[in-house]
Structures are given as C-alpha cells and as structure tokens.
Amino acid sequence: MTDVAVQVRELRRAFGRKQVLDGVSMDLRAGCVTGFVGSNGSGKTTTLRAMLGLLPAEGRTLFFGRPLAAWRAPSRIVGAAFAGVAGHPKHRVRHHLHMVAAGAGVPTRRADELLEQVGMREAADIRLSALSLGMSQRIGIAQALVAAPRVLILDEPANGLDPHAIRWLRDFLRTIADTGTAVLLSSHLLAEMQQMADRVAVLSQGRVVAEAAMSDLLAYADRQSVVQIQFAPDDAPALTGLSRRHGFELRRTGPDTADITGINREKLARLCLDLRVPLFQLSEDRSSLEDFYLTIAHEEFKIA
The missing domain is CATH 3.40.50.300 (P-loop containing nucleotide triphosphate hydrolases)
Incomplete structure (x- = not known):
C-alpha cells in the first residue's frame, strides 16, 4: 500500500x-x-x-x-x-x-x-x-x-x-x-x-x-459483550424478530429476561425505542480491551 x-x-x-x-x-x-x-x-x-x-x-x-x-x-x-x-x-x-x-x-x-x-x-x-x-x-x-x-x-x-x-x-x-x-x-x-x-x-x-x-478492535470487543434485559413477556416475539432482522443473538434466561450478544447496549436501546418495546432493565457485561487481549493471546485475529 x-x-x-x-x-x-x-x-x-x-x-x-x-x-x-x-x-x-x-x-x-x-x-x-x-x-x-x-x-x-x-x-x-x-x-x-x-x-x-x-x-x-x-x-x-x-x-x-x-x-x-x-x-x-x-x-x-x-x-x-x-x-x-x-x-x-x-x-x-x-x-x-x-x-x-x-x-x-x-x-x-x-x-x-x-x-x-x-x-x-x-x-x-x-x-x-x-x-x-x-x-x-x-x-x-x-x-x-x-x-x-x-x-x-x-x-x-x-x-x-x-x-x-x-x-x-x-x-x-x-x-x-x-x-x-x-x-x-x-x-x-x-x-x-x-x-x-x-x-x-x-x-x-x-x-x-x-x-x-482501533474501530474494528472495539467492534470486536462489543460483539463479545453480554447485554442483560428485562421486558414484558408479551414483547418477547417482537424482540425475537428484532434479533433476526439485526443479526444479534437473544437467549431467554426467564419468562421476562434474556441475555443478548452481538450488539452493544446503546444500539439495542435505540432499536427497542424505535420499535416501542419498553425495557425494564438494561445492563451490560462489557468486555474490556484487557479481556480482548487475553482472548487474542490464544487465537489469531487479524484485520487488514
């Protein structure tokens, strides 16, 4: 180059x-x-x-x-x-x-x-x-x-x-x-x-x-984060459809709770707001860059 x-x-x-x-x-x-x-x-x-x-x-x-x-x-x-x-x-x-x-x-x-x-x-x-x-x-x-x-x-x-x-x-x-x-x-x-x-x-x-x-590295770290949400049980189908359309993973942990990966908290909150799906809890267990380092120390991750 x-x-x-x-x-x-x-x-x-x-x-x-x-x-x-x-x-x-x-x-x-x-x-x-x-x-x-x-x-x-x-x-x-x-x-x-x-x-x-x-x-x-x-x-x-x-x-x-x-x-x-x-x-x-x-x-x-x-x-x-x-x-x-x-x-x-x-x-x-x-x-x-x-x-x-x-x-x-x-x-x-x-x-x-x-x-x-x-x-x-x-x-x-x-x-x-x-x-x-x-x-x-x-x-x-x-x-x-x-x-x-x-x-x-x-x-x-x-x-x-x-x-x-x-x-x-x-x-x-x-x-x-x-x-x-x-x-x-x-x-x-x-x-x-x-x-x-x-x-x-x-x-x-x-x-x-x-x-x-750095932007790619941070995006990769975001994909490793886990977002925990609480919602009205009636909104579960809407959230499932949202996950399919936007490519993130939703794993139900209870009738009104779920863990989400593949999207950060801020973007998820905006999508739910646009869909008018209220979230009663929204927290994130975000991978730090140090966590990222420990991960890639054992597996190769290369972006041109």
Whole structure:
C-alpha cells in the first residue's frame, strides 16, 4: 500500500534458549498512530530496538522501502525515545537539545521550538538528572523530533504522566500524525491505546497476533459483550424478530429476561425505542480491551 511507511517482516531474536521474537511482522502507516501493545516482558522494547538496528535480529525492517542504514540522514527518517531522555545527567535540557540538533544538522532554534511545543520551556535550564519521570518523557519526545523525522517511535511514553499530561500526549501525537508522520507507541495498557491509537498491533508469545484498526478492535470487543434485559413477556416475539432482522443473538434466561450478544447496549436501546418495546432493565457485561487481549493471546485475529 502506498501509505505504508514502515514494513516489519519476520523479526526473530533469542536470548539464550528463550525465543523473545518469533517472526514479528507489522506495518506502520503514514499519518497514523499505531499502538504496539503487549504484557510486560512480551518483547515490545526488543522489537523496537531490532527495528532500529540497535539490537541484532533476523528479519528485516524497511523504512519507505529501504533499510534504515541505507538512508544518508537516518535521523530525518526516524526518531525514537526509550524511557525518557538519553544524555549526560549534568547537562541542562536546552544545551542537551542544542547538541542533538547540531548532531542532526538542524538549526538549534529547532530545539527551542520543540521545548515550547512539549510544554517544557520553563525546564530549559534544569539538569537532566533533576527531571521528573513525566518531564523526562516530554524531553525525550522533543529529542526524537529534533530532525523532523517521518517516523516517530516511542517506548511507553505515558509512563510517569498524570491524567492532564496523558491528554496532552494524545493531542500532541494526533497533531504529529496529521502532518503525515507514522507514529508507533508501545504500551502494556490496551485501555490507554483506546484513547490514542488509530490502529493497534498486539504482541503475544513473540509474534503479532492482532493488527487492526482501533474501530474494528472495539467492534470486536462489543460483539463479545453480554447485554442483560428485562421486558414484558408479551414483547418477547417482537424482540425475537428484532434479533433476526439485526443479526444479534437473544437467549431467554426467564419468562421476562434474556441475555443478548452481538450488539452493544446503546444500539439495542435505540432499536427497542424505535420499535416501542419498553425495557425494564438494561445492563451490560462489557468486555474490556484487557479481556480482548487475553482472548487474542490464544487465537489469531487479524484485520487488514
């Protein structure tokens, strides 16, 4: 596809006898925020480092059709941040970013602009060792963006951020993606990705077992939910007909109660309202994204 910025194919890496990556493959799309999700220790960071050539591994990763080493100025192709900012602890934030900018061959004013963009202008004279985890995360993002790369890779960027800062991160990454940048961010929290990502790739047992648009993933989770209803017994035929017309399953649990799957609570309520069938109880046992993860960790679910 023309919008594919990065192609990851069959990455394999073992540490001793432990196969950490067992054929990891996925695509990153330009203008798209992709969440890379897996439990702690599932190999997310190993995958990111292998993609960037920081860790030897079998397989290949192509950035716009070429290995990263084939690009003359790789910092203009991809920027990455692992666990905040990397630099000498005694260096002050502004001087550190100026050095990064000089190394990337871009004007130092770019670093100053990024400090403003990530809301860290007031931290410009703080030493790196004195940064809080949340501040370090923001400075790390600024460092990754110094050369205005076309791909941005962030490892657990929400760690240490309070709810206000997480909202800032969500809006900031959306702005970056809207410029056409392909964004990949890892997390062990699927619910966090629901707010940030357009697409999700789920890593389990050393391979990507799900790669889907977030909307498709949420629709799949909805289909696993169970809605409990209570109704007038005389309305049972109308509800049965409704289930047949709209493709959801109705299982009677009593003369005036039923469990329904294949439709979420909101949509069911609207359909019953249109049909003028009153519901005396409407509750939902909804599968969380974490439940979804536990499900697909054992069965492959892939949507192009």
